[in-house]
Amino acid sequence: MADHTPRIRVPKKAAKGDVVEIKTLISHQMESGQRKDKQGQVIPREIINKFTCAMNGETVFSADLEPAISANPYLSFYVKVEGPADLKFTWVDDNGSVYEADAKIAVA
Amino acid sequence: GRLGRLAAAQRLSQKDLLAFEPLGQVTLLHVTDIHAQLKPIYFREPTVNLGVGEVAGLPPHVTGKDFLKRYDIAGESAEAYALTDQDFVALARDYGRVGGMDRLATLIKAIRAERPDNTLLLDGGDTWQGSYTSLATKGADMVEVMNALGTEAMTAHWEFTYGEERVKELIEQVAFPFLAGNVRDTEWEEAVFDSTAFFERGGVKIAVIGQAFPYTPVANPRYMVPHWSFGIREDDVAASVQDARAKGAELVVLLSHNGFDVDRKLAGRVEGIDVLLTGHTHDALPRIETVGKTLLVASGSHGKFLSRLDLDVKGGKVADFRYRLIPVLTDAIQPDPEMAALVEKVRAPYAADLGKVLGKTDSLLYRRGNFNGTFDDLICQAMLAERDAEIALSPGFRWGASLLPGQEITLDDVYNMTAITYPATYRNEMTGEMLKTVLEDVADNLFNPDPYYQQGGDMVRVGGLGYRIDIHKPIGQRISNMTLLKDGSAIDPARSYVIAGWASVNEGTQGPPIWDVVTDYIQKQGTVVVPPNQTIEVVT
Amino acid sequence: TLLPDAPAQAQEASKKLEDAIKKAIGDKQPADGAGVIALDVPQIAENGNTVPLGIAVESPMAADNYVKTVHLFADGNPSPGVIAFHFTPKSGKAEAATRMRLAKTQNVVALAEMSDGKVLMTKAEVKVTIGGCGG
Ligand SMILES: [Mn+2]
Ligand SMILES: [Mn+2]
Numbered sequence: 001m002a003d004h005t006p007r008i009r010v011p012k013k014a015a016k017g018d019v020v021e022i023k024t025l026i027s028h029q030m031e032s033g034q035r036k037d038k039q040g041q042v043i044p045r046e047i048i049n050k051f052t053c054a055m056n057g058e059t060v061f062s063a064d065l066e067p068a069i070s071a072n073p074y075l076s077f078y079v080k081v082e083g084p085a086d087l088k089f090t091w092v093d094d095n096g097s098v099y100e101a102d103a104k105i106a107v108a
Numbered sequence: 109g110r111l112g113r114l115a116a117a118q119r120l121s122q123k124d125l126l127a128f129e130p131l132g133q134v135t136l137l138h139v140t141d142i143h144a145q146l147k148p149i150y151f152r153e154p155t156v157n158l159g160v161g162e163v164a165g166l167p168p169h170v171t172g173k174d175f176l177k178r179y180d181i182a183g184e185s186a187e188a189y190a191l192t193d194q195d196f197v198a199l200a201r202d203y204g205r206v207g208g209m210d211r212l213a214t215l216i217k218a219i220r221a222e223r224p225d226n227t228l229l230l231d232g233g234d235t236w237q238g239s240y241t242s243l244a245t246k247g248a249d250m251v252e253v254m255n256a257l258g259t260e261a262m263t264a265h266w267e268f269t270y271g272e273e274r275v276k277e278l279i280e281q282v283a284f285p286f287l288a289g290n291v292r293d294t295e296w297e298e299a300v301f302d303s304t305a306f307f308e309r310g311g312v313k314i315a316v317i318g319q320a321f322p323y324t325p326v327a328n329p330r331y332m333v334p335h336w337s338f339g340i341r342e343d344d345v346a347a348s349v350q351d352a353r354a355k356g357a358e359l360v361v362l363l364s365h366n367g368f369d370v371d372r373k374l375a376g377r378v379e380g381i382d383v384l385l386t387g388h389t390h391d392a393l394p395r396i397e398t399v400g401k402t403l404l405v406a407s408g409s410h411g412k413f414l415s416r417l418d419l420d421v422k423g424g425k426v427a428d429f430r431y432r433l434i435p436v437l438t439d440a441i442q443p444d445p446e447m448a449a450l451v452e453k454v455r456a457p458y459a460a461d462l463g464k465v466l467g468k469t470d471s472l473l474y475r476r477g478n479f480n481g482t483f484d485d486l487i488c489q490a491m492l493a494e495r496d497a498e499i500a501l502s503p504g505f506r507w508g509a510s511l512l513p514g515q516e517i518t519l520d521d522v523y524n525m526t527a528i529t530y531p532a533t534y535r536n537e538m539t540g541e542m543l544k545t546v547l548e549d550v551a552d553n554l555f556n557p558d559p560y561y562q563q564g565g566d567m568v569r570v571g572g573l574g575y576r577i578d579i580h581k582p583i584g585q586r587i588s589n590m591t592l593l594k595d596g597s598a599i600d601p602a603r604s605y606v607i608a609g610w611a612s613v614n615e616g617t618q619g620p621p622i623w624d625v626v627t628d629y630i631q632k633q634g635t636v637v638v639p640p641n642q643t644i645e646v647v648t
Numbered sequence: 649t650l651l652p653d654a655p656a657q658a659q660e661a662s663k664k665l666e667d668a669i670k671k672a673i674g675d676k677q678p679a680d681g682a683g684v685i686a687l688d689v690p691q692i693a694e695n696g697n698t699v700p701l702g703i704a705v706e707s708p709m710a711a712d713n714y715v716k717t718v719h720l721f722a723d724g725n726p727s728p729g730v731i732a733f734h735f736t737p738k739s740g741k742a743e744a745a746t747r748m749r750l751a752k753t754q755n756v757v758a759l760a761e762m763s764d765g766k767v768l769m770t771k772a773e774v775k776v777t778i779g780g781c782g783g
Contacts, residue, residue, distance in 0.1 A: 023296055060739055061734065065731055069731055326693075546778060
């Protein structure tokens with residue numbers, strides 16, 4: 001089975017009110033559905049189609065991905081830290097699989 | 109010109125070349141695009157260097173007689189010899205070779221002795237590549253020479269063609285900052301190198317921001333730098349300038365390898381660059397070009413020139429400046445003994461190869477110019493003959509030393525034109541349609557009216573093929589009248605042609621290295637004759 | 649002529665793009681977003697398989713005035729959709745980046761949908777080239 005380990009870069013600490021950058025990567029071939037195999041058969045589409053970042057249970061940023069997104073999709077975005085933050089990241093695969101990661105930002 | 113009368117009197121001296129009335133607190137010295145030329149050479153400036161759009165007819169797109177007129181330079185003067193193609197062979201015989209790291213060292217040491225607390229020596233890159241010894245030592249020879257020269261910061265382009273690992277190794281060996289703020293890693297999009305270094309000269313805090321060649325992974329093989337991403341990144345340059353000012357810089361210098369037209373556009377869009385030291389397009393301009401308050405310096409290539417820019421800085425602004433593009437006329441300058449010894453030392457292990465005489469040339473051999481140069485024609489002839497092809501393609505590099513009629517051609521000379529880390533001479537088939545696409549694509553890299561789309565090389569050189577080019581048309585419409593020279597037939601889009609070429613940016617390209625192909629051909633010819641190329645019709 | 653039928657191709661591409669835009673924003677007429685939307689793409693792609701793409705939209709990102717969604721399209725790909733970024737006031741900034749595939753030289757189009765329903769648009773050309781020369 002393919003490895004779909006997510007990796008994230010989140011600052012460990014922030015001040016209240018800071019807008020901090022979050023970067024994420026997940027290993028995934030992002031099969032576009034436009035390639036053909038050696039027999040000339042179209043390789044079926046299989047991509048990550050949805051990404052969500054929730055902070056303390058509330059969605060703060062999300063993205064709908066299309067086959068034009070490169071393999072091993074990279075996303076960077078921001079969140080505004082109003083207090084200690086529990087972040088949950090979710091990637092949804094065409095095949096129904098869901099990959100998850102967590103992070104915490106402490107508030108100094 | 110200033111040097112004209114002196115030359116006529118045959119009294120041109122080192123003192124004349126160094127003559128300069130100092131000004132202000134800071135003396136910037138700039139060299140760029142040395143292309144690993146340790147020894148004096150001949151280097152002929154272009155006959156054709158066309159600009160399109162807003163920059164048509166503006167420097168550096170001025171050559172020959174127009175150049176002499178614009179800069180008020182007397183014909184047959186040392187400046188005319190150094191800066192133009194006019195009477196090149198005759199003047200080369202009078203004035204002799206140019207460059208040589210031992211001569212450059214003499215000039216730099218003299219200026220430093222005069223201005224010990226004011227001088228800052230900056231290198232614009234394309235320093236570690238372009239010769240037999242730089243290739244054999246993977247750039248180590250030039251690192252040693254730059255350290256000895258007392259270089260204080262550099263940026264890069266061809267340096268990257270030694271690959272990521274080697275670049276990192278050599279950076280460990282350089283005694284000064286390697287600056288490239290526009291390179292990010294391809295994983296997390298984060299800075300790979302420092303963007304900025306700070307110096308204090310004459311009591312002025314100076315920020316030097318480095319900008320590597322933005323199109324390195326496009327113009328050169330991407331597989332050499334798979335984890336690094338480049339680009340002009342105008343916003344990052346602006347951020348570096350602001351950051352430098354915030355840290356107290358009174359003088360902000362962009363040490364750039366963007367190419368002149370890209371830099372001119374950038375200077376108009378990014379506030380606060382006081383001095384923009386340009387590189388990559390190998391232009392030598394005897395006067396500063398200004399964009400708003402930014403001073404643009406173009407210091408030529410191959411160790412042929414040393415730029416000296418004196419600056420009077422008041423209240424974080426350039427109040428006054430004085431500039432001289434010093435031609436490094438070898439015969440007028442005493443070699444620096446230490447540098448001369450170092451150059452001999454780094455070349456000694458390869459002496460037998462370097463001195464090997466392959467033949468002789470009856471023609472002037474040069475490369476520089478928008479379209480085929482005679483050395484390129486020689487390379488194309490060699491590929492057509494040695495690789496049994498109908499059409500030859502040779503890259504439009506801007507580096508490569510010239511050879512005078514009557515000169516012997518050594519292996520050293522061949523490497524000066526071919527020393528790259530991806531030298532395979534391929535032989536394959538290409539349809540007429542593909543061939544046109546290639547020519548159109550390269551032409552657009554050169555003649556796109558938006559400088560940010562220009563990659564700064566010259567047009568791909570062709571052998572066995574004639575064409576017409578209208579530089580002002582858009583991509584897809586510039587090239588016409590493509591003709592197969594061997595039978596005069598029009599190129600058929602559907603037919604396949606046997607093509608030989610070298611310097612493919614694709615990984616895994618197979619074939620003998622270009623220097624072997626050219627060497628074999630020259631040895632068979634004995635004496636090389638390259639007639640003027642009349643197969644490319646340029647519509648301007 | 650050596651080139652394929654360029655005008656017909658361009659027409660087909662613009663029809664596909666129109667359809668995709670309509671699907672994203674309905675019948676709304678986007679206003680010029682230059683100066684408000686910063687679309688960060690390279691002028692020339694280093695690698696068509698992975699082209700950096702960033703957007704930043706000027707906005708206070710307040711509860712009553714924020715950027716809801718930025719839709720991104722590439723008009724020369726087999727299918728023009730690239731990604732949609734959905735923001736909230738808690739995003740703090742309407743700024744995001746990813747990497748995309750571009751089959752050939754084409755326009756990247758960004759549409760920013762604001763919380764008040766307004767839509768702004770901007771675009772930039774990315775050149776995908778053969779490469780291989782240098783100074
Ligand atoms: Mn260069
Ligand atoms: Mn160069």
